Amino acid sequence: MAFRSSTRWRFRQPSVIPGFGLALGVTLTWLTLIVLIPLSGLIWRSSGLGWSSFMALVLDERTVNALTISFGTAFIAAVVNLFFGVILAWVLVRYRFPGKRVIDAMVDLPFALPTAVAGIALTALYAPNGWIGSFLEPLGIKIAFTPAGIVVALVFVGLPFVVRTVQPVMEEIDKEVEEAAATLGANRYQTISRVLLPGLLPAGLTGFALAFARGVGEYGSVIFIAGNLPYVSEIAPLLIIIRLEEFNYPAATAIATVMLFLSFIMLLVINSIQAWSRRRYSNGA
């Protein structure tokens, strides 16, 4: 399948490196077969529904509730992760303490641990008879089998996104900037809030958006701890599966399309944050 690169692909800049046609051909074929055709199949199916019936399916009360729960809990979890993730990144970059390496490696656990395993472990911990749940029970706090349980699962899943986007940026901060702020009379609090944190804003927002986007679509870790009560703790991905099991394909397709559309918007937002931060902060770097 080796194309004669000079005649076939004129849109690329000349290079002595061979294999462009083959590499791009494999990439595009695989991308089209695995990702593009299946995804456009979904869009095509949903466009076949017609606008009014599509809207009727999307505005169904149970669907709206499920979407609200998915996006609401993912938002809260991302806020929690932004706060604790920045502290954790700061501690890992700036301070020395025993076991630091292990903690640093542990941050990636949610990437490596299968979501179903995380789901049953968190449920066992936060259930009324679990280690943590039994502490909270007398205080009247219920986590498992309520929307709060969904937030707990999504905090677990989203944590590495914030830490791993903020951490490298923090490592790059020039100590001289802080020294300059200090010599100009800023106290430590002012240096952190006016000098350091604004520089971390783009990375923080990117991490937040990544954690949020991941949380919205998350399924495996949530369904065990959520209790899955319709209108209360039923997430949108679960409702898709329920509709599929009822052979209600139009409803499953409609919910999936809305979620897909919203994730595309998230992707655009993430990309524009990164473009903005490159423009804003590239001068000094």
Added chain:
Amino acid sequence: MALDTSTAPSAAPSKLVKAATSETRFARRTLIIVALGFVALFLVLPLATVFIEAFRKGPAEFATALRDPETFSAIRLTLIVAAISVPLNLVFGVAAAWAIAKFEFKGKAFLTTLIDLPFSVSPVISGLVFVLLFGGHSALGPFLQKHGIQILFAVPGLVLATVFVTFPFVARELIPLMQEQGTSDEEAALSLGATGWQTFWHVTLPNIKWGLLYGVLLCNARAMGEFGAVSVVSGHIRGQTNTMPLQVEILYNEYNFVAAFAVAAVLALLALVTLVLKTALELRYSDEIAASRRH
């Protein structure tokens, strides 16, 4: 805070400067405790729970749970699915990285975005798209049925969903690494008379091998642990189309907690091995994996 260096003893200024660019002892301790508490609560405790619950009734029960024929077939299926999906995405990842990192062409940024697309799609939707494509009511459904080709509720469907979900891992790892390395090594090899394949095997591959291993490691962890996408296309046929994570769900929903956590413990062990290898790669070969991965 004015620093009068002329009158202060020589040790004092550096002490003052240090104080101005670091937090007080109290603030430092508080932040470390908050961070460690958070890690303990959300990462360490859940991981510990998996193993404690698995061995709650002793090692004998744990071993019995793993010897169950359905669990055994789930382990086998998970290995088969990963053994097919990971090499497919490995080849794709190398090809994509070669095209994107070694050449300048129009639409490159767009192509990179498309490759990342599966990361922003919910796993459930990743499974759903294949049900819509190959299901009984789809355009392809009747054709497949007539020719006796089973895709959904069988290994091909599980592989497709897994490949979709793990699609970006290897490419994403290699693209920044190969961009960093540039093309001068390859150009030198070519000018000395090496063919394209020789250049790839003897120059590029040795340069990227650790980064490649890193990507494969992450890809494999996700392939073996994937739940949502696989759950949609599997059909949950016991002993036939259940992967390990699906087997965990079934056992758990049957209140067979020891068995569920036993299978979960095997998966958690896999996650730990992944983390250890990943950390080792980051520490030992930090120059030979993508810059974004170096800590």
